[in-house]
Amino acid sequence: MQRLRKVLPSLAVKHHKLLKSHIRNQLRCLSTIDHPPGAVERPTLSIPQGTFGQATCHTHPHLIQQGHLTCGITQKEYAERRETLISRLVSEAPNVHKTHIVVIPAARKQFMSDKIPYVFRQNSDFFYLTGCLEPSAILVMIKPAHSDTFKSVLFVHEKDSHAELWEGPRTGCTAATQLFAVDEARPVDSFSVYINKLAASSKPSVLWYHNEAPANPEIHSTIRSVIHPETQVTLADPQRTLHFMRVIKSPAEVELMKEVCYIGSQSVNTAMACTKPGISEHAVCSVLEHSGRVSGAEHSSFPAVVAGAARAAHIHYVANNQLLNHGDLLLVDSGCQRWLYNSDISRTWPVSGLFTRHQRILYELVLAVQKRLIEILGEHRPALDQLFDSMCRLLGTQLQQEGILPKNIDGHELISMAYSLCPHHVSHHLGLDVHDAPLVRRATPVLANMIVTVEPGIYIRTDDTRVPEEFRGLGIRIEDDVLITDGDPLVLTDSCAKEVQDIEAIVGKQAY
Ligand SMILES: [Mn+2]
Numbered sequence: 001m002q003r004l005r006k007v008l009p010s011l012a013v014k015h016h017k018l019l020k021s022h023i024r025n026q027l028r029c030l031s032t033i034d035h036p037p038g039a040v041e042r043p044t045l046s047i048p049q050g051t052f053g054q055a056t057c058h059t060h061p062h063l064i065q066q067g068h069l070t071c072g073i074t075q076k077e078y079a080e081r082r083e084t085l086i087s088r089l090v091s092e093a094p095n096v097h098k099t100h101i102v103v104i105p106a107a108r109k110q111f112m113s114d115k116i117p118y119v120f121r122q123n124s125d126f127f128y129l130t131g132c133l134e135p136s137a138i139l140v141m142i143k144p145a146h147s148d149t150f151k152s153v154l155f156v157h158e159k160d161s162h163a164e165l166w167e168g169p170r171t172g173c174t175a176a177t178q179l180f181a182v183d184e185a186r187p188v189d190s191f192s193v194y195i196n197k198l199a200a201s202s203k204p205s206v207l208w209y210h211n212e213a214p215a216n217p218e219i220h221s222t223i224r225s226v227i228h229p230e231t232q233v234t235l236a237d238p239q240r241t242l243h244f245m246r247v248i249k250s251p252a253e254v255e256l257m258k259e260v261c262y263i264g265s266q267s268v269n270t271a272m273a274c275t276k277p278g279i280s281e282h283a284v285c286s287v288l289e290h291s292g293r294v295s296g297a298e299h300s301s302f303p304a305v306v307a308g309a310a311r312a313a314h315i316h317y318v319a320n321n322q323l324l325n326h327g328d329l330l331l332v333d334s335g336c337q338r339w340l341y342n343s344d345i346s347r348t349w350p351v352s353g354l355f356t357r358h359q360r361i362l363y364e365l366v367l368a369v370q371k372r373l374i375e376i377l378g379e380h381r382p383a384l385d386q387l388f389d390s391m392c393r394l395l396g397t398q399l400q401q402e403g404i405l406p407k408n409i410d411g412h413e414l415i416s417m418a419y420s421l422c423p424h425h426v427s428h429h430l431g432l433d434v435h436d437a438p439l440v441r442r443a444t445p446v447l448a449n450m451i452v453t454v455e456p457g458i459y460i461r462t463d464d465t466r467v468p469e470e471f472r473g474l475g476i477r478i479e480d481d482v483l484i485t486d487g488d489p490l491v492l493t494d495s496c497a498k499e500v501q502d503i504e505a506i507v508g509k510q511a512y
Pocket of ligand 1: 428479
């Protein structure tokens with residue numbers, strides 16, 4: 001790491017600035033928590049002392065700042081998200097004179113085989129509203145008809161000394177009420193009786209529940225069972241409204257995204273530095289993973305693509321089991337997850353450390369298009385689908401100017417040829433999920449505080465006779481994570497090397 005810092009002095013300066021701005025922002029957040037200007041006094045929010053089912057600021061002060069429920073996010077922010085969701089759902093409903101019941105299940109544990117679990121990943125919608133990392137928990141929010149207030153009830157697993165002996169401490173109902181700042185916490189086992197009684201005593205009601213691809217199939221049938229004519233329950237889906245909230249990041253979320261994008265950037269720089277002829281894709285993948293984790297990431301955002309030579313043309317190549325040779329390009333698409341927020345970065349670099357003439361022509365072409373697309377995001381605030389059209393047009397024109405595509409084809413044919421060379425979309429939202437807030441369609445224009453990827457690519461198959469031979473077998477993608485602001489877009493992954501001279505200065509400079 002020390003050696004790499006010498007190679008990357010400007011990046012170290014950027015990190016320092018980033019941390020300083022982070023601390024400044026956290027102090028600003030804290031001062032608004034202590035003295036909310038003109039705000040109505042809420043019940044006191046505080047993090048209880050004790051050992052619970054997840055890290056707290058008391059037990060893990062190296063991970064969570066005092067007063068925060070999860071890293072960077074306060075109990076107040078989680079409570080405000082619940083309040084915003086319920087008020088938006090009620091205002092969207094055709095009949096406001098009904099009781100509104102919102103049910104958001106946590107993810108459940110998944111098993112590889114027998115009792116061998118996969119790494120647990122909380123459901124993003126549930127985490128966004130609670131900060132709770134417990135498997136199979138359930139959030140229920142109830143707003144009775146003709147009432148201005150609502151109640152949040154969190155179902156968690158009760159304390160159980162035998163289960164805790166195996167799995168570690170649980171939060172339990174008593175502590176969960178204060179920890180998650182909800183009105184009530186109840187045992188998960190009581191959910192079925194509770195929801196049935198609630199539906200029976202709240203006629204008529206709207207049950208807001210995401211009925212498709214249920215986060216927890218075990219309680220799906222219980223929730224479905226309350227929908228019958230006698231209970232007068234109407235089913236509605238809260239997820240679109242929730243995703244429109246999630247897609248606009250709060251100042252605290254922006255800080256978390258800056259950090260995970262910085263960690264992701266450094267892990268790609270380190271992978272570049274460790275690349276040399278003879279190393280395997282698998283070894284480069286392990287550098288990405290190690291570098292991310294050692295800097296604070298829980299794990300990768302997704303299985304990394306580490307694709308040498310023509311394997312780069314397979315967009316989701318994750319076998320990562322080939323050796324890298326002198327003269328190959330290496331395409332890497334990887335990301336880190338930290339406190340459930342994700343980065344997503346693609347870079348392409350020469351295994352030997354120097355681009356060949358034709359690799360460089362194609363690389364600089366994709367880079368010019370990528371930079372122009374980031375400018376377009378700021379200038380025109382387009383929908384992501386429009387940005388995709390811009391990419392196809394820009395790639396087509398530039399490939400033609402370089403003599404890589406034939407000169408004698410017209411606009412439409414040129415665009416469709418460019419599309420055939422870059423068959424994936426140019427952008428998606430990023431946040432708690434890698435493909436964040438998927439119900440916010442890509443036909444929606446970008447707004448300030450959205451974070452999107454910009455990832456044009458060119459993949460030329462070895463048998464593509466439309467293209468001069470020197471360019472065949474090359475695959476290049478360049479992807480940054482970009483915060484839309486009121487001014488120019490802010491590239492959160494700008495500490496990841498992408499200029500030709502920066503890449504050539506880094507590749508191979510660190511021992512693996
Ligand atoms: Mn991406």
